[in-house]
Amino acid sequence: MDPLSALLDADDRVVDVVLAAPWSIALGDRDEAMILAVSAGAVWCHRGEGEPVLLEAGDVALVRAGAARVLGHSAHYPGDELHASRRFRVERAAPGGETHLFIRRLSTSDRAAADFVASLGREQVFTAARDSHVWQVLTEESRHLASGRSGVLARLIDLVFVEAVRRWAADGEARGWARAVLDPLVGAVLHLFHAEPDHPWTLEEIADRVGTTRTSISRRFEMFVGEPPMTYLREWRLSRAASMLTQGENVPAAARLSGFEDPFEFSAAFFKKYGVSPARYRTGGTADTA
Secondary structure (H helix, E strand, C coil), X not given: CCHHHHHCCCCCCEEXXXXXXXXXXXXXXXXXXXXXXXXXXXXXXXXXXXXXXXXXXXXXXXXXXXXXXXEECCCCCCCHHHHCCCCCEEEXXXXXXXXXXXXXXXXXXXHHHHHHHHHCCCEEEEECCCCCHHHHHHHHHCCCCXXXXXHHHHHHHHHHHHHXXXXXXXXXXXXXXXXXXXXXXXXXXXXXXXXXCCCCCCHHHHHHHHCCCHHHHHHHHHHHHCCCHHHHHHHHHHHHHHHHHHCCCCHHHHHHHCCCCCHHHHHHHHHHHHCCCHHHHHCCCCXXXX
């Protein structure tokens, strides 16, 4: 799948909450990125330093993992107690509240997806089309306690998010890795690599699949990503294999599923990148303990 799709390839857990002032939410020091989608009212995002970020109805924010955030009804800082919370906490939720907020967790296990999120800074606000039919369906669906509700909400939030990101990119706001992921040609190449990492890709086949020349691919990919496509593919395969090993996959399978046909070539490349053999890495060994 392409990096943006990989980002959305998480479970269907959605927090759907209506809030009456004064309210606050501690997102906690979580290891996952999140989408914040404001359907009604306003939300202030506090990060403990600097100015808070205001989200208004129709805004969709991508919040990066690894740093605590506190959401509140005003620009006034809610306090250190909430900010220090490592758990998700909601203070004061009421059916008759004026603020309607959706929170959706994301997956950053994919390297390109993680790089996309990192390139946006600590939080990035996208403005969706508030009169979009998707927003209307999302708001309507949230009112019903029907079977499959969580999954439907997750898909609708994904649609709102992707629509907002595309609008942002079309306005020329995308920079760095985000620009690479959203570029039609480079994004198509990344999609091939991430959808079929075990395929024996050649530059000739890639050019044929995306409908352009090898020269165009190489030049544009390096301009956006900073390295040639086949170099990126090799590094991505090694990162994928490392992730599989930490999840308990055996070494031959991790190598094969990541596109390495020669186990000796895989072991040599893996050692060069990580400083330990694949087998040792699988059992938690590092270069410092080798």
